[in-house]
Structures are given as structure tokens and as C-alpha cells.
Amino acid sequence: MAADLWKSLLQTAKEKIIQQRRASLYDCAHGYQEELIKKKLQQFPGGSINLSKEGNGIGILTLNNPRLMNAFTGTMMLELQERVTELETWKEGKGLIVCGVGNTFCSGSDLNAVKAMSNSEDGMNMCMFMQNTLTRLMRLPLISVALVQGKALGGGAELTTTCDFRLMTPGSEIRFVHKQMGLVPGWGGATRLVQIVGHGAALQLLSGAVKVDPEGALRLGLSEKTLVSSDETGSLEEARAWLSLYTEGPASVIQAVKKVVTAGKELPLEAALRTEKDVFGSVWGGPANLQALVRRPKHK
Numbered sequence: 001m002a003a004d005l006w007k008s009l010l011q012t013a014k015e016k017i018i019q020q021r022r023a024s025l026y027d028c029a030h031g032y033q034e035e036l037i038k039k040k041l042q043q044f045p046g047g048s049i050n051l052s053k054e055g056n057g058i059g060i061l062t063l064n065n066p067r068l069m070n071a072f073t074g075t076m077m078l079e080l081q082e083r084v085t086e087l088e089t090w091k092e093g094k095g096l097i098v099c100g101v102g103n104t105f106c107s108g109s110d111l112n113a114v115k116a117m118s119n120s121e122d123g124m125n126m127c128m129f130m131q132n133t134l135t136r137l138m139r140l141p142l143i144s145v146a147l148v149q150g151k152a153l154g155g156g157a158e159l160t161t162t163c164d165f166r167l168m169t170p171g172s173e174i175r176f177v178h179k180q181m182g183l184v185p186g187w188g189g190a191t192r193l194v195q196i197v198g199h200g201a202a203l204q205l206l207s208g209a210v211k212v213d214p215e216g217a218l219r220l221g222l223s224e225k226t227l228v229s230s231d232e233t234g235s236l237e238e239a240r241a242w243l244s245l246y247t248e249g250p251a252s253v254i255q256a257v258k259k260v261v262t263a264g265k266e267l268p269l270e271a272a273l274r275t276e277k278d279v280f281g282s283v284w285g286g287p288a289n290l291q292a293l294v295r296r297p298k299h300k
């Protein structure tokens with residue numbers, strides 16, 4: 001009994017490590033020093049990243065550092081990695097809403113930490129750490145939505161692009177302020193922005209550090225919808241309702257949908273087709289498929 005439990009724990013830990021390796025971009029072969037940057041980030045505490053998993057398979061990931069407009073401290077970066085690891089193994093999960101407390105989304109990196117880490121080694125390690133985490137966040141088999149209230153600036157704007165969709169509240173803004181800081185995005189935000197809005201619009205948004213309001217974001221295809229509520233509770237409720245349109249059904253099927261779309265977006269044609277075949281194999285003849293065959297629904 002104890003041996004079985006131990007074996008299953010080991011297996012879970014092994015699966016977690018393999019999954020993380022597969023989804024991460026950088027390791028020591030790229031000069032990435034994960035333990036070093038983790039120790040460094042620990043030196044800049046404050047705030048938290050909270051995760052609540054609701055019974056309907058929707059996770060709410062909340063940035064909580066209201067004193068600094070939800071800026072990312074070092075420990076918040078570490079906590080984000082932990083929460084993503086937790087979400088990767090959430091079997092019942094279907095969707096994810098990423099939001100901030102106190103009527104704002106996120107004002108980017110904590111500038112106090114950025115200043116203290118302005119040397120090249122720390123900067124590159126932090127960049128690789130955040131790219132690894134945010135790429136894993138983007139690849140979660142969950143349909144994800146960034147609920148943008150107030151401001152999403154710098155790294156906060158980059159975070160919105162890791163989600164499949166963005167919903168904005170009236171008066172909110174997304175702004176890649178990096179140029180004003182003498183920088184370009186480093187958390188993968190430029191690459192993802194090009195995929196979302198195209199090369200020309202991305203170039204304009206980054207080179208002009210343009211403030212994108214909800215109307216502009218809709219026009220560019222950066223946002224799906226402008227919500228009616230601007231308060232925290234009302235907008236979260238609206239975001240839940242919007243997401244529920246796409247998360248109806250069993251988790252295994254919703255996760256399979258996200259996996260085939262991610263493969264289609266990220267992989268060359270033949271590799272994407274092979275992934276689609278594998279994912280298809282995981283749902284074919286599965287419980288949801290067999291139940292549907294018994295029910296024989298009409299799709300009118």
C-alpha cells in the first residue's frame with residue numbers, strides 16, 4: 001500500500017518534470033541559470049499570485065500587489081511559476097481568467113527590482129525565467145482570458161498576450177511602455193503581439209508606446225469585447241459568463257480542443273497534423289464520445 005502510494009507520487013513528480021521541460025524554452029544549454037535567478041528574485045518580496053479553482057473548471061489567477069498597482073515583485077514571479085505548475089496538472093480545468101485586484105491589471109515589473117537587477121546576467125536570467133513561465137502559461141490546456149481593468153503596462157501588457165483572449169473594461173488600457181524605458185519586451189510579449197495583431201500594428205504599438213483603449217483594442221483584434229462593468233466583481237462575473245460559452249462540456253474535450261489549436265498555431269504543418277491525430281486518439285471512443293453516440297444529438 002505504502003509502496004504503491006510512493007510509486008504513484010514518484011510517477012506524478014516525474015510527469016510534472018517532463019511536462020515542464022517540454023513546455024519550457026530555456027535550460028542550462030542556453031546559459032540559463034535557474035537556481036541563481038530564483039535566489040535573486042527571492043530578494044524582492046511583496047504581493048502574491050493567488051489561484052482559486054472553481055467547481056465549474058474555471059480557474060481565477062489573480063495578481064495581488066495593490067500598493068504597487070499589481071507590479072510584479074520577484075516573489076510574485078516565483079509564485080506565478082508555482083501556480084502555472086499547479087494548473088498544468090489540473091485534470092478538471094477548462095478555463096482560466098487572469099486578472100488583478102483593486103480595479104487594475106498590472107503595471108509591469110516592480111521598478112525597484114528592475115533597478116537592482118539592471119546588470120546583464122540578471123536581466124537575461126530574468127528574461128528567460130519569465131519567458132519559460134509565460135510560455136507554459138500560454139500552452140496550458142485551458143481556454144484563457146485576460147480580464148483587463150485599469151492599466152496593463154509593460155510586463156503587464158505582455159502578460160495579457162499569453163492568454164487566448166482579452167476582455168477590457170471601460171476606461172482600461174493596454175500599453176507596451178518598453179520604449180519609454182529604453183527597452184523592448186523581453187517576456188515574449190513582442191512575439192505574441194505580432195501573432196495577435198500582425199507585424200504592422202505590433203510595430204506601431206511598440207515603437208509609439210501607444211496607449212490602446214478598449215475601442216482601439218477591438219479594432220486591432222487585441223480584445224474580444226468591451227465589458228459593461230468596470231468594477232472588480234461585475235467585470236469578473238461578465239468574464240466568467242463570456243468564458244462559459246466556450247467551456248461547456250467535459251474537461252477532457254475542452255483540453256483537447258485547446259491542444260489541437262495550440263499545435264496548429266505553433267507547429268509546422270506535418271507536426272501539427274500528427275499532434276492532432278494523437279489528441280483525436282485521446283478523445284475517440286472516450287466517455288463523452290460514447291455518450292454522444294448514444295444520445296445522437298441533432299445539431300440544428
Ligand SMILES: CC[C@@H](C(=O)O)C(=O)SCCNC(=O)CCNC(=O)[C@H](O)C(C)(C)COP(=O)(O)OP(=O)(O)OC[C@H]1O[C@@H](n2cnc3c(N)ncnc32)[C@H](O)[C@@H]1OP(=O)(O)O
Nearest residue numbers: 067068069071107108109110111112153154155156185186
Ligand atoms: C523589464 C521591464 C518591463 C517588463 O517587465 O517588460 C517593465 O514592465 S518595466 C515597468 C513598466 N511599468 C511602468 O513603468 C509603470 C510606472 N508607473 C506608472 O506609470 C504609474 O505609477 C501608473 C501605473 C500609471 C499609476 O499611476 P497613478 O494612478 O498616478 O498611481 P501612482 O503613480 O501614485 O502609483 C501608485 C504606487 O504604485 C507604484 N508603482 C506603480 N507601478 C509600479 C511599478 N511598475 N514598479 C514599482 N512601483 C510602481 C508607484 O510608484 C506608487 O508608489 P508610491 O510612489 O510609493 O506611492
